[in-house]
Amino acid sequence: MTYHAVSKGIQFRVWILPALGFQRRFTSTMFILRNTFIHSLKTVQYNQVKNFRVGKGCLESVQLKGRSFLTLKDFNPDEIKHILWVSADLKHRIKLQGQYLPLLQGKSIAMIFEKRSTRTRMSTETGFSLLGGHPCFLTPQDIHLGVNESTTDTARVLSGLADIVLARVYSHSTLEQLDKEASVPIINGLSDLYHPIQILADLLTLQEHYGSLKGLTVAWIGDGNNVLHSLMMSLAKLGVSLRIATPKGYEPNATVTQEAQCLFKQFGTELQLFSEPMEAAQGSNVLVTDTWISMGQEEEKKKRIKDFQGYQITMQTGSVAAPDWTFLHCLPRKSEEVNDEVFYSTRSLVFTEAENRKWTIMGLMVCMLTDYSPQIPKLNL
Secondary structure, eight states: OOEEEEETTTEEEEEEOHHHHHHHHHHHHHHHHHHHHHHHHHHHHHHHHOOOSHHHHHHHHOOOOOOSOOGGGOOHHHHHHHHHHHHHHHHIIIIITTOOOOOOOOEEEEEEEESSHHHHHHHHHHHHHTTTEEEEETTTTTOOOTTBBBHHHHHHHHHHOOOSEEEEEEEHHHHHHHHHOSOOOOEEEEOOOOHHHHHHHHHHHHHHHHHTEEEOOOEESSSHHHHHHHHTTTGGGGGGGGEEEETTTTOHHHHHHHHHHHHHHTOOEEEEEEOOHHHHHOOOOOEEOSSSSSSTTTGGGHHHHTTTTTHHHHHBTTTTTTTTTTTOOOOOTHHHHHOOHHTSSSTHHHHHHHHHHHHHHHHHHHHHHOOOOSSSOOOOO
């Protein structure tokens, strides 16, 4: 006899013989045909849902796919703006419109953490999953980088197991070694020299609040650390001036400062260094600080707190800033760095800043792994 099956417009005709063996073959055949059909239907639905264009025309002069992200020094203004545009687009489409965009379906990320983190881990892990990919979290107990296995061998092994690697490490040289030996892109999740993914979140937060970045003045009041170094490597490219106040002996890295001075001169913005917080805050739109005691500096705590006396950001600090001043802090925060009055005020953007760690790392990973083309209009940067 003949068996007819019609499903979603697809017709199957299968000849059936009464023998038990042929009945089993029939059942197996129908199971395979059914799964093939469901897979085809899901593929059609996925292509309808994703609604994004691919191809050379998407990026034009911006080339980000396949590149590593170790420092913002390596990225030009258009490339930074494109990452922020993609980030804002994903935030709009996924958070506000409730769309499902499995742009990283079938891909995996290896997340190496020598140093613990709330925001870096949660933003990367949840963001990669939300985009359809699979994150793999690796602690020092899982992967004792450079000890149980050389950094070179780790880079080569992970290149065959993951599509991208994020590493949060003590030494920037570890990242450079990973990047040298890996055949997949490497993201700097934080090093002693730079923290570029934090700056992407800061920039998106300020763009959302002010409507544009160009012409703003940022005041950094605190330690000359990795977050400051990343600000120094990026703000000038977006038309933002930077005023820095650090205690004597805590100035930013001399090489980074020299490179930054060239950048600010090239892009026609101002870079000024002070030792008095009120001087840096004068007329600034954004007041920024960070922890005075980073991981690995715990033994210096008493000395550092003493050396940073007078550097706490308060409403008095804001009194000499621009009328529209706001406050940023990458977290976690200690009360000696900024008091509660500022931290929990309407001028504080810290919790939006923390959430934007997720959207900007998602935007960055999409740029590094796909040819995604944003659907929203370009940001006014």
